[in-house]
Amino acid sequence: MRLHYGVWDSVVYDNRGTADYKEPEGLDLKNLLQFNNGNPVMTFISHRGFLVFHPHANLLFAMNKYYSTVKDNSCGKCTPCRSGSIIISQALEKALRGDPINWENLLDIARMMRNTSFCGVGQTSPVALIEAIKAFPEDLKLVPLPDMPWGDYEVMTAPCIEACPAHVNVPRYIDYIKAGRTDYATGVVLRHYPLVGSCGRVCVRLCEKACRRNRLEGAVDIKNLKRYCADSLGYTVDKMFEGAAAEPSEFSPRIAIIGAGPSGLTCAYHLLLKGYKVEVFEAQRKAGGMALVGIPQYRLPKDILLAEANTIEQLGGKFHYGRRLGKDFILDDLFNEGFNAVFIGVGCAKGMKLGFPEDNEQIEGYYNGLDFLLQVERGVVEGEAPSFSGDFVVVGGGNVAMDCSRSAVRMTDGKVHVIYRRTEAQAPADPLEIKAAKEEGIEFHFLTAQKELAL
Incomplete structure (x- = not known):
């Protein structure tokens, strides 16, 4: 992808008619190729400026599309953005028809909108137009041909x-x-x-x-x-979906979802809303995946998760529990049953140990994080949470370590210690989880690593 001209972060680039090719440092233009493979980007406009990649691209056309979106998304709470976006959009529409407009007046309006708007929409959206009027006024005034076939894509984001x-x-x-x-x-x-x-x-x-x-x-x-x-x-969110799903027809494709965790549920959810016939195959007895069995009850009450998972049935989907891929069925079985497509969302439910030679031995009290959380979850579901005596040591600084330590402190009469080899600032766990763990009396040992596993 070759940059022809543009302005980015207030720096002007013009590679037309020169061998000294330049492009913005730190901006990988190849990323734009991934936007729509086979349909290269011709003009790109954002809060940092604009870039033109094709000799026949029309800057006025692109600016008009961009500011039409700005106008439609202005919240209207402040006058500079509410009025300025409309004035700019209408002026560019006139210019696109070939009607004369006052570009100096438009520049003043854009600057006022940038300097006095309340929020980021009004403060950043005028940047591209200001830079275009200042650096490439003649390119901005070129009216595109009537039969120009180019499309466009606009998005307002934050x-x-x-x-x-x-x-x-x-x-x-x-x-x-x-x-x-x-x-x-x-x-x-x-x-x-x-x-x-x-x-x-x-x-x-x-x-x-x-x-x-x-x-x-x-x-x-x-x-x-x-x-x-x-x-x-x-009320639970499933009440919002009464009659929301598109009614499937006899020709609607049948889709099998393997795994009723968050990804499988979300996939099933969107397909049902579009009128597909969806059936979900889950190895466990309930939906929710690791969110159900791997997150402690005190963080995520199971009734809330299960009620939201039941949205799938509310929309017309079906669950098949106790069906494990590779054991109870294979992919060919699903296609032979008439499913047109399969989504696999089985997750990666495998815990880690410390990497010592004794890892594979059966050592009492030595668990990987996931197995420990599953043990706790089974106890909670069966109505009798496990209890322990003595101190706990949790190795790690991520959210699983926080879940394990905060679960342990609720079930043992001893002290709970967390060992992490880096600093607190480098710990991948949510800082609020670390803060809550400290408030619950858990002792942290940062810049500390285990040397051996004592039997």
Whole structure:
């Protein structure tokens, strides 16, 4: 991908008619090739500027599309963005028709919008237009040919949205909570996955690490807001889906989902909403996967998770419990039964030990983290949580280690110690989990590593 011209982070690039080719440092342009394989990007516009990659690309066309999206997504709470986005969009539409416009006046409006808007939409969206008017005014005034076949793709986003693995529209559901519409807020999250209340309790909060409020007083408490909007409904989320699924026809494809963990449930959820016939095969007796058996009850109440998992049945899906891939059936069996496609979401439910020669020996009191949590879970389900006597030592600094240590402190009469070979700041566990563990009396030993496994 070759850059022809553009402005990025206030630096002007123009490689037309010169052998001295330059492109923005630290920006891998090859990533744009992955956007739509076989359909290369011709123009890219963002809050950092714009880049043109094709000699026939029309900058005016691209800017018009971009600011039409800005206008549609402006919240309207402040005048600079509300009015400025409309004025800019209408002016570019006129220019696209070949009508004369006052570019200097448009530049002033864009600068005012950038400098006086309340939020990031109004502050960042004028950047590309300002740079284009200043650096490439003649390119911006070229009207595209009437039969131009190019398409476009626009998206309004935020750092918290991009950091979220599911790309949930975080600002939108926070706005609905602010307006008192927790049902609408929950609906925003449900566009992506069905486990709203569960995720509101155990989400790793990547969105909060990206939150721009970290530059001021600290991140917005996004995870707990998600939990709040689900818990405030007064009913389980499956009630929101009565009649929501598209009615399958006799020609609707049959899809088999292997694994009823979060990925399998989410896959089944989206397929059912689109009218597919879905059946879920699960090796355990209940849905939920590792979220059910690997997360302690005090962090994730099982009734909440199971109620949200039951959304699949509410939408018309079927569960087949006690069916393990490779033991009770193979893939060919599913296709022979008439399934058109199979989604495999079996997870990676295998714990780790310390790597000592004695790892494979049966040593009383020596567990990997996952086996210990499963033992605790079975006890809770059967109504009698296991109890221990003496001290506990948990090796590791991740969330599994926190779950093990915080479960152990509830079940032993001894002291619980956590050993981690790096510093506290380097521990991969959620900092709030470490803080809670310390408050519960768990003793941490950072920059400490085990030398041997004493029998």
